[in-house]
Amino acid sequence: MAKGVTPKSVDYSKWYTDVIQRAELADYGPVKGTMVIRPYGYGIWENMKAAFDLRFKQTGHVNAYFPLFIPKSFLSREAQHVEGFAKECAVVTHSRLMASPDGRGVVVDPESKLEEEIIVRPTSETVIWAQYKKWIKSYRDLPLLINQWANVVRWEMRTRLFLRTSEFLWQEGHTAHATEAEAREEARRMLEVYREVAEDVLAIPVLTGSKSESERFAGAVDTLCIEAMMGDKKALQAGTSHYLGQNFARAFDVKFQNEKNEEELVYATSWGVSTRLVGAVIMTHGDDKGLRLPPRLAPIQVVILPIIRSDEDDAQVKAYLKTTLEKLESAGVRVHLDDRKKISAGFKFNEWEMKGVPLRMEVGPRDMANQKVFMARRDTGEKFALEIDSAAEKIVELLTEIQENLYRQARQFREANTFRAKDYGEFKELIESGGFIKCGWDGTPETEAAIKEETKATIRLIPFDSDPAGKVCIYSGRPAKYEVIFARAY
């Protein structure tokens, strides 16, 4: 157990916050619900961003930027949409401050009251579809495949760093298509991009499927999602991709001339992932010593600690490592040499373990005498020596191995904690101890609501490979319409 970190087994929620603070990932901002993403946490986000952005571009999307401010009236154009977001909106009402009449500080200038209040975007469908109306005239303008990296605001009173904050960073893709089939295909394609990054880069195994109606995005016809299991066996929605049908096109009157010269409403998708994924990484891989970062995501993949007693030793270590460092650099490995003086090796060990750096290398006089370097793996805790001559090549292999091992561990954990319940009594017992439960559902909102009320478990998703044939609903005993995953969730 690391100093200052509550063990997971004692209090998972406290462990989570402790790790974030001690690994210097994030901090609370001064306005309630806001978060400061510190450089190390932001470095993780930058690597995630790059992995997603690359794939968005490879699948033909371009980035753009739409305004933070949305006229209040826009929000109410789509009935379900406004219902979904009205209760958590930051509202701008004035445009000026003035010196306080009592001479202390500043007050809002009442003269600057706006004619129409402005909403700070909780999501950008409305402001984007108002633009699409200007840009889309004909089938030749379609598909329109745009993504935006931005901050959004959804008022939150119960803050949880990375998972639930009033402001968060995300990307939101907004695409326009000539046909339903093409739009549905796009929503699936982007979910697959999410799955790929989650599994191959973040080493987080995810289930893919659709949301039930009650969990759908406000304004969507169909919400697809990737769903992950955290270290406390709760579920986390890691990304969503929505088929929006013609709802926003209708609300903003966006029509196009099809190839037959007829006017038709445009079909839409939107899809997003956010800084919440940083929280998912912490909770999927972290342990009582702190973070464990998958190499492909880690800002630092290998940290090198010279174990030295003098400046002379220092110079020797650097000379000794020169070739190895060059090889690592040309292999694209992100290396950090921690040569801080006056800080003990023990302190450094703990710090880099806390920060989840996949590999630690130590080099001292004895290692040099033996033509070795001493290594420690963060994922398994294994310690071993490597020959200096082949260290770089071996490290590249080890990074791949660690990436795969973290994924495998997380997947085994999820599989070991995914259950089938034979009846509702067992369902309730299982939910109490955590995990995913795969079972039949009769497809009614009433059943879903009753289970949620009684157990706090919700339908996380209807897996794409759902097979209800011959199954019955865990609650009503009626024939199952879907086979679904229930769990308590973040």
Place this chain on the structure above:
Amino acid sequence: MAKGVTPKSVDYSKWYTDVIQRAELADYGPVKGTMVIRPYGYGIWENMKAAFDLRFKQTGHVNAYFPLFIPKSFLSREAQHVEGFAKECAVVTHSRLMASPDGRGVVVDPESKLEEEIIVRPTSETVIWAQYKKWIKSYRDLPLLINQWANVVRWEMRTRLFLRTSEFLWQEGHTAHATEAEAREEARRMLEVYREVAEDVLAIPVLTGSKSESERFAGAVDTLCIEAMMGDKKALQAGTSHYLGQNFARAFDVKFQNEKNEEELVYATSWGVSTRLVGAVIMTHGDDKGLRLPPRLAPIQVVILPIIRSDEDDAQVKAYLKTTLEKLESAGVRVHLDDRKKISAGFKFNEWEMKGVPLRMEVGPRDMANQKVFMARRDTGEKFALEIDSAAEKIVELLTEIQENLYRQARQFREANTFRAKDYGEFKELIESGGFIKCGWDGTPETEAAIKEETKATIRLIPFDSDPAGKVCIYSGRPAKYEVIFARAY
């Protein structure tokens, strides 16, 4: 002259807006003062960002993210700072909407009124220094070298796309240091980074120097800047780097223990460039046919237009270009093949000229028969054939040549429009016809204000190589304290 674009000579301001719209760089947002950055404009911004971000990291900076929302009280902590920003603040006062009692749309829920109003950041010194107080204890925590890429809001009624919008995108560096000398050195270092990117990537020649007191950033001890001349001979402030002294450390009580174990206030800098630079690129290089983009900045460096009459021709052109395309790709050249059907070659020519793509390649049956490709340079308008076998190598050279030529043209234009006035009468005449005037200034705010009042010209900067020895003030006739650059500015 391109269709739909007002010539520069007729109405420069209209020309600017026409180019932005026709090149699809940006559009107006629904809330007054806001801007939509369209994919092509955003692509230019992404390339700028990458050029700056690379250099920030090379000079030891890390990225982080601080909240959009600032408590109103924070703003008034630093007296000059609040004075500078109070009149242009978006103020959030409520956190919820509700169904309108009359059943039409939504209204602000009066019950959701906030205890303390929140300001949407106009800049982040206050929220960042409130955090630095938590993070800085000792000289070992310094220097702290953090940058943030973010959106900021400064209320604007007279919108001008990219140049003056209520919301804009920028980066803001905020650093903390143990000594004045180190902080001043940092401010200079980052100005040099700005100069380098402006000149080497954006091909915009800039002057470097300090601002006079009246043009300083609200809260700075010293504001350094890069200043450029636009195509209408007006000046544009292209980036600023501030030495903030101990002003924000004092306001937020940020002290550190120095090596002698004494408590001392921290020294600060901040520095920023914004999407306004996209406007600077348009106005520095654009002509009556539209944009002209420097190759290092251009999202597309070479556009290829197959001149074909059948699908068969199309396949032949692609086969013919295969090797050339591979070579260009491996040289890192950004190529776009425009094989849209049913759009005339003439239409495409105009479109890509409008979008400022540095090189256009045309390939038709006759070119193939002659083992050539046909090229057009956007910067000079020159047209010529290249041998297919050496086309890729030649294109790489041409891109460098175009980059340098655009810089040279802009520099010659600035030099041809930089004057020395022999007396105030001549000064007034020169200002009327536009350009930079280099002259002596007695250093008093009164003189500066009088000149501004009479001519609308302001001191753009006191160049670092200012040499006032033996010169007199253009206005007062008193001995010059500085040699400065006056101009009308954006």
